[in-house]
Amino acid sequence: MEFKDYYKIMGIPRDASQDDIKRAYRKLARKYHPDVSKDPQAEARFKELGEAYEVLKDPEKRVAYDRLGTNWKADQEFSPPPDWNAGFEFSQQGFTGADASQFSEFFESLFGRSFRAEQAGRGGETHGGSGGAFFHAPGENRYAKIMIDLEDSYHGATRTISLQVPEVDAEGHVSTREHKLNVAIPRGIRPRQYIRLTGKGAPGHGQGKAGDLYLEVEFRSHPIYRVDEYDVYLDLPVAPWEATLGATVTVPTPEGMVDLKIPADSTTGRKLRLRGRGIPGKTPGDFYVVLRIAPPPATDERDKAFYRSMAEQFKSFNPRAKLGVI
Amino acid sequence: MSDENGHRNNAPSPPPKLSVTLVDEQNALTLTEFSHACSVQSGYIIELVDEGLITPQIMAEEHEPHCWRFTGTQMRRARMALRLQSDLGINLAGVALALQLLDEIETLQMRLNVLDNW
Numbered sequence: 001m002e003f004k005d006y007y008k009i010m011g012i013p014r015d016a017s018q019d020d021i022k023r024a025y026r027k028l029a030r031k032y033h034p035d036v037s038k039d040p041q042a043e044a045r046f047k048e049l050g051e052a053y054e055v056l057k058d059p060e061k062r063v064a065y066d067r068l069g070t071n072w073k074a075d076q077e078f079s080p081p082p083d084w085n086a087g088f089e090f091s092q093q094g095f096t097g098a099d100a101s102q103f104s105e106f107f108e109s110l111f112g113r114s115f116r117a118e119q120a121g122r123g124g125e126t127h128g129g130s131g132g133a134f135f136h137a138p139g140e141n142r143y144a145k146i147m148i149d150l151e152d153s154y155h156g157a158t159r160t161i162s163l164q165v166p167e168v169d170a171e172g173h174v175s176t177r178e179h180k181l182n183v184a185i186p187r188g189i190r191p192r193q194y195i196r197l198t199g200k201g202a203p204g205h206g207q208g209k210a211g212d213l214y215l216e217v218e219f220r221s222h223p224i225y226r227v228d229e230y231d232v233y234l235d236l237p238v239a240p241w242e243a244t245l246g247a248t249v250t251v252p253t254p255e256g257m258v259d260l261k262i263p264a265d266s267t268t269g270r271k272l273r274l275r276g277r278g279i280p281g282k283t284p285g286d287f288y289v290v291l292r293i294a295p296p297p298a299t300d301e302r303d304k305a306f307y308r309s310m311a312e313q314f315k316s317f318n319p320r321a322k323l324g325v326i
Numbered sequence: 327m328s329d330e331n332g333h334r335n336n337a338p339s340p341p342p343k344l345s346v347t348l349v350d351e352q353n354a355l356t357l358t359e360f361s362h363a364c365s366v367q368s369g370y371i372i373e374l375v376d377e378g379l380i381t382p383q384i385m386a387e388e389h390e391p392h393c394w395r396f397t398g399t400q401m402r403r404a405r406m407a408l409r410l411q412s413d414l415g416i417n418l419a420g421v422a423l424a425l426q427l428l429d430e431i432e433t434l435q436m437r438l439n440v441l442d443n444w
Contacts, residue, residue, distance in 0.1 A: 029414055035406045036428065050413075141365050143405065186348045194349040194398035196363070214349075214363060216402060226436065235440070282352075290440075 004106045006052035006065065014066070018057070025053040051103045061111060136206035145216045146195075148185055150225055150232070153279055154254045156187035161215070183215065188281035191219045191227060225254065230285025231278045237294035238262060253277055253287055260289060268293045354383060354395035364404045371396075371404065377418045379407055379425060 007014050010024045031037065032045040039045075055061045144163050152159075161183055164176040181200065189195075194214050201211025219227055226233040236251060246264035250257050253274070260272065270291045278285020298304045318325070347353055349363070361368040372391055374380045380403045382394035407421045416424065 026414070033410065033413055035409055036424070046413075141363065181344060183344055184346055186346065189348060192399055192402050194363075194401050196347040196349055197344055198347065200344070212363070214401070215346075216398075216405075226439070228436070 001105045001109060004048075004052070004104060006055050009048050009052040010056065016056075018059070021053070021056045025049065025057070029053075048104075051107050054103070055107070055111070065110065136208045137204065138208040139202035139204040139211035141211040142201040142213045143216065144213065145218055146183070147218050147220050148189070149220050150222050150227060151254050152185050153187065153189045153219070157185040159183050159185055163213075181213075185217075188279055188284075189217055190229060190279055191217060193217050224252065227279070229279075230281070230283075231288060232285065233288045233290060235292050236260075236289045237292050238266070240293055240295060243267065243291060243293050251289060262291065266291050349398040349401060351383075351397055354397050357382075357391050357394050357396075360394075360396040360401070360404075364401060364408070366404070366408060370408075373418060374404055374407055377422050379418065379422050380404055 007016070010021065010028065012020055012024045016024070028049050029046065032039070032042045032049060034043045034046055036042075037046075055065050142163070142165070144161070146159065146161055148157065148159065151157075159182075161181050163179045163181065165179045167175055167177050169175070181197065183195065183197065186195070194216055197213040197215070199210045200213035203210050224234060232254065234251065234253070236249075238247070238249065241247075242249060242262055243266040244264065246266075247262045248259050249262060251260045255277065258274065258277075260274070262272070268291060272289045272291070274287040274289065276284045277287035296303070298307050349355065355363055357368050357371060361371050364371065368391075371380075375382060375391075375394070380396070380400040382396050382400065384393050385395055386393040403425060406425065407418070410416060410421045410424055411418070
């Protein structure tokens, strides 16, 4: 187990005031909140930050943590000194809804399993009834994100997904168990839709029903297509003569190659629609081809001569006319 | 898919394929179902609608909560609102502003990606 330097994580000195700690937390939380930040590390940073704040914002825990001393370095191998917390009693108040089951082993070794377990049992943000020994209540819902490919939406797919499910055993130990599910991805699914797996959430209490599992669908960014709601876009490079004279060209779509007629006198940015070839469904989306003129490179003297003769031929052509350049 | 029962002693067979429900327009949720799905009280959802954070479909002429229907898009926004509120300590108006700006950033980012490809 590695030592965690909570002050370093929050970017504050060890003598920071409680107000400083709160300000630092707010600032970093806004920066690394997974709903706000596009940084792939954001989620991990945000969790780490939540844990650091959980300890430092609470004067009792902070004093106890400080007693470990200043000789520890971040990521150093750590085991808590015996009786390190003798004389402390944690009142465990003011917990602000962070999911303690996500906290590190380091946190657990210091502040106890019961704390982590109690939180894990509460299941994140749900505001269910609190536990008497005998009561029946439905299990909490669980939420996860799955990444799929655009092609999966066109064809439907089956995906095996692994979820890390926190589990609390009879002695209050928290562990995460891998939970594998084979999920049918319905054809025509769009980004940000939710899939419900009934009864695959947390088990119910007593005779209560199990909760549901909700999967939020996200599309992996595609190397050539873009998705906007129901519609799919492709940027299509065309040769200048294809754009100007018109041509029939072969175009990739997620359903396979199609022949597309480029009308004469097309310019860069022209949008051609293939109706109904977007995301499939009762009212399927459209597939848009956006033209982009790709000039052939002049690699030798003959090519250059050709471009020069073009310049001669189109002497009166002013590509910058709209910019007011004469 | 054919040998779900066989080969017990060998490699573990893949877990059975689960049928799923897509929370889309055809399976839109009522206020009660939606609140359950989001693990919040229905009062919270009504607040979100009143603040203009999520816009349900309305199944009748009157804009009454029992006529509202919700889909996955609204679920994502409701869950985001909940997380932003509890994690960052901002009120609903602030969350509404944050979501609006995030939407705008996303639209701009999409346009930027197009330009970057050119």
